[in-house]
Amino acid sequence: MTDKPVKIPGPDHPITIEPTQGRVVVTVAGKVVADSASALTLREASYPPVQYIPMKDVDRSLLVATSHSTYCPYKGDCSYYSIPAGGAKTENAVWSYKTPYEAVAQIKDHVAFYPNRVDSIDQR
16 A cells, blocks of 8 residues: 655645635536535636535535545545436546545535536536
């Protein structure tokens, strides 16, 4: 077993998390998968901002957990969900850090969606 590197956000790789203004609504195949006024915007280095939506604001009946997983040295182990209603494009479309590292602890119990794997992520 190898140890996974753990990195702390800093000037060379900043990560900020702040409440999102307004609502975030995610749709797939005509269904609202998530609708939240409590989303968080995570900005990481030069990557586009990501909306993290509380799981309580997600229609879990539309999600199916997958065996896919990844690792981020800044955030931790990541698990994935598919949205079967959206077909093949929505495979592993949703991700979550169930036990994120302390530096990003705010995203615990939140999920994020790949914009190109859902029909829309609207910020209202």
